[in-house]
Amino acid sequence: MDRLIVTPQTFRFDTPLPLQSGAVLPAYELVVETYGTLNADRSNAVLVCHALNASHHVAGLHADADGQPLPRSEGWWHNMIGPGKPVDTDRWFVIGVNNLGSCFGSTGPTHTNPATGQAWGADFPVVTVEDWVNAQARLLDAMGIQTLAAVMGGSLGGMQTLSWTLQYPDRVRHAVVVASAPNLTAENIAFNEVARRAIVTDPDFHGGHYLAHDTLPRRGLRIARMIGHITYLSDDVMNAKFGRTLKPADLENPLASGAAWGYRYSTTDVEFQIESYLRYQGDKFSEYFDANTYLLITRALDYFDPARAHDGNLSRALARATAKFLLVSFTTDWRFSPARSREMVKALLDNRRDVSYAEIDAPHGHDAFLLDDPRYHAAVRTYFEQTVAQATGGRA
Amino acid sequence: MDRLIVTPQTFRFDTPLPLQSGAVLPAYELVVETYGTLNADRSNAVLVCHALNASHHVAGLHADADGQPLPRSEGWWHNMIGPGKPVDTDRWFVIGVNNLGSCFGSTGPTHTNPATGQAWGADFPVVTVEDWVNAQARLLDAMGIQTLAAVMGGSLGGMQTLSWTLQYPDRVRHAVVVASAPNLTAENIAFNEVARRAIVTDPDFHGGHYLAHDTLPRRGLRIARMIGHITYLSDDVMNAKFGRTLKPADLENPLASGAAWGYRYSTTDVEFQIESYLRYQGDKFSEYFDANTYLLITRALDYFDPARAHDGNLSRALARATAKFLLVSFTTDWRFSPARSREMVKALLDNRRDVSYAEIDAPHGHDAFLLDDPRYHAAVRTYFEQTVAQATGGRA
Numbered sequence: 001m002d003r004l005i006v007t008p009q010t011f012r013f014d015t016p017l018p019l020q021s022g023a024v025l026p027a028y029e030l031v032v033e034t035y036g037t038l039n040a041d042r043s044n045a046v047l048v049c050h051a052l053n054a055s056h057h058v059a060g061l062h063a064d065a066d067g068q069p070l071p072r073s074e075g076w077w078h079n080m081i082g083p084g085k086p087v088d089t090d091r092w093f094v095i096g097v098n099n100l101g102s103c104f105g106s107t108g109p110t111h112t113n114p115a116t117g118q119a120w121g122a123d124f125p126v127v128t129v130e131d132w133v134n135a136q137a138r139l140l141d142a143m144g145i146q147t148l149a150a151v152m153g154g155s156l157g158g159m160q161t162l163s164w165t166l167q168y169p170d171r172v173r174h175a176v177v178v179a180s181a182p183n184l185t186a187e188n189i190a191f192n193e194v195a196r197r198a199i200v201t202d203p204d205f206h207g208g209h210y211l212a213h214d215t216l217p218r219r220g221l222r223i224a225r226m227i228g229h230i231t232y233l234s235d236d237v238m239n240a241k242f243g244r245t246l247k248p249a250d251l252e253n254p255l256a257s258g259a260a261w262g263y264r265y266s267t268t269d270v271e272f273q274i275e276s277y278l279r280y281q282g283d284k285f286s287e288y289f290d291a292n293t294y295l296l297i298t299r300a301l302d303y304f305d306p307a308r309a310h311d312g313n314l315s316r317a318l319a320r321a322t323a324k325f326l327l328v329s330f331t332t333d334w335r336f337s338p339a340r341s342r343e344m345v346k347a348l349l350d351n352r353r354d355v356s357y358a359e360i361d362a363p364h365g366h367d368a369f370l371l372d373d374p375r376y377h378a379a380v381r382t383y384f385e386q387t388v389a390q391a392t393g394g395r396a
Numbered sequence: 397m398d399r400l401i402v403t404p405q406t407f408r409f410d411t412p413l414p415l416q417s418g419a420v421l422p423a424y425e426l427v428v429e430t431y432g433t434l435n436a437d438r439s440n441a442v443l444v445c446h447a448l449n450a451s452h453h454v455a456g457l458h459a460d461a462d463g464q465p466l467p468r469s470e471g472w473w474h475n476m477i478g479p480g481k482p483v484d485t486d487r488w489f490v491i492g493v494n495n496l497g498s499c500f501g502s503t504g505p506t507h508t509n510p511a512t513g514q515a516w517g518a519d520f521p522v523v524t525v526e527d528w529v530n531a532q533a534r535l536l537d538a539m540g541i542q543t544l545a546a547v548m549g550g551s552l553g554g555m556q557t558l559s560w561t562l563q564y565p566d567r568v569r570h571a572v573v574v575a576s577a578p579n580l581t582a583e584n585i586a587f588n589e590v591a592r593r594a595i596v597t598d599p600d601f602h603g604g605h606y607l608a609h610d611t612l613p614r615r616g617l618r619i620a621r622m623i624g625h626i627t628y629l630s631d632d633v634m635n636a637k638f639g640r641t642l643k644p645a646d647l648e649n650p651l652a653s654g655a656a657w658g659y660r661y662s663t664t665d666v667e668f669q670i671e672s673y674l675r676y677q678g679d680k681f682s683e684y685f686d687a688n689t690y691l692l693i694t695r696a697l698d699y700f701d702p703a704r705a706h707d708g709n710l711s712r713a714l715a716r717a718t719a720k721f722l723l724v725s726f727t728t729d730w731r732f733s734p735a736r737s738r739e740m741v742k743a744l745l746d747n748r749r750d751v752s753y754a755e756i757d758a759p760h761g762h763d764a765f766l767l768d769d770p771r772y773h774a775a776v777r778t779y780f781e782q783t784v785a786q787a788t789g790g791r792a
Contacts (some may be wrong), residue, residue: 021661126661140429186634186670193671194622197678200664201615203599208664219597223619226590230583244701263699264524265417267691268596268604271698274582275589282593295663302667303659334730349731378725 004060004082004089005069006033008105011142017100017135023125026114030139031056031098031105035081036089038145043392045145046092048077049153049160052228052297055104058096059089077114079372086381091389094147100135101127103290110211110290110395112289120222122208122292127303129156133163145370149392150164150384151323152176154369155243155336156297159304162344165321166306172323174379174388179333181340182314182347183305188335191231192298195224199291217291222282223293229281234332234365242274314343315350324354324391326383328376330368331361356383400456400478400485401465402429404501407538409644412532413496419521421509425672426535427452427494427501431477432485434541439788441541443532444473444489445549446660448624448693449685451500454492455485472549475768480698482777488545489786496531497523497693499686505609516687520775525552529559532565545788546780547719548572550765551732552693555700558740561717562702570784571717572776574724575765577736578743579701583767584731587627588694591620595687604688613687620690625677630728630761638670710739712745720750720787722779724772726764727757752779 008031017025033056038045048058059081062073081087081094097105101124109124116123140148151164151172158180165175176216184192199205202220206213230238246262247270263271270276310316325348329341338359348355358379368376404427413421423534431453434441444454455477457465477483477490494502497520505520514517536544547560547568554576562569571630580588595601598616602609626634642658643666659667666672721744725737744751754775758764764772 021659022662122663126663139545141512183640185631186638186640186668187629187631189668190674193668194619194626196663197622197675198594198619203616222597223590223594226586226593227623228591230586233583235581235583238586242582244579244582244585244704253443261416263417265419265699267518267522267592267688267695272582272585272589274586276523277588278586279593292663299663303661308640380505 003069005063005067005252006035006057006060006075008033008056010105011139013135013138013142013188015138017131017138019125019131020128021126024101025107025125028100028107028135030100030107030135033057033060033075033096035059035094035096036092038093041146043147043149044091044093045140045148046087046094046130046150047140047148047164048081048094048096049132049136049151050076050096051153051155051157052301053285054157055102056096056098056106057104059094070233076370079278080377080380084379086377087152087384092384095141095143097108097136097369098131099127101293101300103293103318106289107259109208109292109296119209119211120292121211124292124296126299127296128300129159129163130167132300133160133167136164137158137168140171146171150170150174150176150388152178153180154178155180155366159160159301162321163304163306165323165325166318167321168319171390174326175321175323176326176328176381176383177334177341177344178328179330179366180327180344181336182307182344184302189302191227192302196295198223199294205291209292209294216285216286221286221289221291221294222266222279225282225285225289228277228295229278231335232365232367234334234363237363237365238274240363242272242277245273246271247273247276314347318344318347318353319351321348321351321353324387326356326358326380326387328358328360328369328379330364330366331359332363333366333368335366356387399465400431401459402453402456402471403430404429404452405457406501407416407535409531409534409538411534412526412713413527413534415521415527416524416722417522421496421503421521424496424531425501426496426502426531428535429456429471429492431455431490431492432488434489438541438680439543440487440489441536441544441546442483442490442546442548443536444477444492445528445532445547445561446472446492446495446553447549447553447555448697450553452492452494452502453500455490471643472766476773477647482773483548484781488780489514491539493532495523495528497689499689503603504686505688505692515605515607516688517607518694519554520688522695523692524696525555525559526563528696529556529563530562532556533564534732536567543567543569546570546572546784548574549576550574551576551762554698555697558717559700559702561719561721562713565716565718568719569787570722570779571719571739572722572724572779573737575726575729575732576740576763577732578703578740580697581598585698587623588698591623592691592694593736594623595690596618604691610681614682616677617682617685617687617690621678621685622674625674627731628728628761628763629761632728633759633761634670636759638668638673641669642667643672673737699771710743714740714743714749715747717744717747717749721781722752722754722756722783724756724765724775726760726762726772727755728759729762729764731762736741752783
């Protein structure tokens with residue numbers, strides 16, 4: 001079952017894409033993976049939208065030149081999507097697409113700006129959740145899919161899912177919105193802003209044209225990622241995983257430098273395991289993630305706010321949605337708390353929409369949406385087996 | 397009443413101070429302010445311990461050369477301490493002392509290292525809460541004060557207060573511990589670590605010897621302060637104060653750059669008021685606070701953990717304390733949550749100590765301990781008027 005081998009495909013679009021900012025993206029490419037088989041009446045397609053740090057590689061494994069699966073190449077939602085999994089690819093045709101502005105294959109800041117022949121860098125236009133959804137809709141046109149059985153996503157992916165139901169209500173039968181929110185709070189924006197300032201004020205940022213200077217703003221990206229990681233985890237799970245435990249080297253030599261209690265008494269060395277973990281996560285991220293992409297994606301999060309055009313009234317904003325909804329939140333998620341999901345549930349109920357809502361008692365904070373909590377997966381499985389399957393007339 | 401003019405005094409100590417790390421601080425100075433009058437039997441002294449960003453200037457106003465009060469020169473706890481205030485300086489002799497390692501007058505990293513003739517910089521020894529308390533005890537010796545009517549402090553100041561009751565149980569009659577914790581959680585340490593990494597990886601940090609390079613790691617300090625500010629405020633108060641409001645320039649020109657909804661669509665310009673606020677706080681801080689001091693003080697927070705020497709058993713750790721206690725916490729403080737105060741209350745009750753505890757329903761998060769919530773101030777006032785005054789036999 002875990003031997004599902006996938007190969008990304010690239011779709012090229014030569015019709016310019018008008019963006020919400022007023023800018024226009026000339027030609028562009030989207031990198032896509034699909035899992036399962038599109039049925040004859042093209043009614044079993046499920047689109048998966050990704051969050052900040054992810055890509056089109058949602059499920060399955062990548063293979064080497066000999067067709068052998070590469071170790072640790074599982075897609076980011078492999079526990080959710082695949083043969084026999086909650087979103088069963090024996091039944092559903094699942095589509096993963098990398099968003100515009102990303103650094104994992106679709107057109108983004110590391111690609112060549114046709115106007116200059118140089119990397120776009122900081123000149124890549126600001127893209128929004130709505131722009132991503134428009135690009136995804138064109139992808140479906142190219143694939144010959146008019147209507148989606150479901151759109152689904154967690155976090156920022158949940159925002160795209162919600163936006164699908166507002167921008168293309170006729171093309172979405174079901175929306176699965178996990179660990180998401182109808183907009184960011186001031187605190188959410190604040191954390192994004194600190195991360196962006198860390199990147200932009202890194203002397204190696206060079207106004208976003210670091211590639212032309214043959215460098216990367218690694219220091220800023222490390223800080224950004226460390227901040228992000230803190231907000232993805234709950235206080236409880238951090239205490240359970242790391243607590244105040246010292247890093248192992250100190251435990252082996254508890255009286256290093258003559259100090260009592262195993263402390264090293266340094267302001268710059270790693271002392272606690274949590275520090276070591278965060279530094280490692282930051283270092284790793286700074287080697288593979290593009291800084292301009294980080295700025296773009298956090299800004300897309302900040303800007304998303306469908307109620308804004310309705311004087312902040314979310315119920316009025318969601319009146320356009322005709323899809324059926326499953327919303328899921330996690331009790332210890334302080335980034336996108338259950339209260340934010342309940343706002344969406346209420347606004348949908350105000351419009352007499354068909355809504356299921358699961359609030360999962362999980363200790364893992366925002367990260368829970370990527371983990372395989374059995375109650376969470378059972379809720380998604382049941383929703384697909386009973387509600388989505390019923391609406392689309394059964395098997396592929 | 398608000399015309400209390402104060403002048404700092406400097407106390408010099410030529411007896412070396414052994415530190416918890418094993419290092420020894422040779423000679424050092426402490427800058428001190430006092431308010432009110434020490435009574436004949438020296439029984440009305442109240443020591444106030446400061447937190448990260450504060451100093452000896454607890455109450456009153458500073459004056460210019462002509463003796464006129466300087467505008468906005470109020471001490472950091474001026475709403476709490478002064479004539480007729482909850483800690484009434486007509487009755488109590490209040491002492492504010494700047495801690496070692498600070499950048500507000502007491503010996504610290506910006507001062508000259510006698511061994512090199514250069515600024516200490518990163519070579520200033522790591523100081524702990526226990527070291528600060530030892531230095532404060534020597535100060536009291538120099539002032540001829542054997543026993544304190546009370547020690548009090550908020551946040552890191554509350555940790556010093558708690559430590560006083562453990563290091564010098566015979567010298568403390570009452571301890572007022574506000575918005576504090578018996579140690580930091582993994583999440584608390586994580587935020588400190590990100591702030592430190594931002595400072596240390598700033599190219600202008602120069603291994604902590606930026607003064608010798610005639611520069612300051614302002615970028616890192618800005619990021620550190622922005623992170624700090626987010627953790628001082630509650631999510632609710634941030635939403636109430638800033639929400640998703642755009643910065644005023646955009647409101648005046650809602651369709652700037654042809655964009656709908658007043659968005660400017662920029663990843664680097666200020667878009668939301670919360671961003672503007674955080675940048676301003678970061679900029680201001682980076683001009684007056686010393687980076688090495690920031691590292692030292694956050695590390696003192698990380699290291700404080702009186703239960704550590706007792707296998708994590710806080711009740712056993714607090715058995716040494718003989719003082720009476722008032723603890724105060726604030727419901728929306730997610731940095732040092734009420735649960736952390738309740739841990740201390742429980743550990744003290746396990747030892748049959750005399751404990752009062754007030755959990756104040758305030759919206760302001762950790763910052764609430766500096767604000768003048770009437771229930772909070774009433775709790776402190778009542779404690780001083782009834783419990784502390786009774787024990788010390790009344791008026792000065």
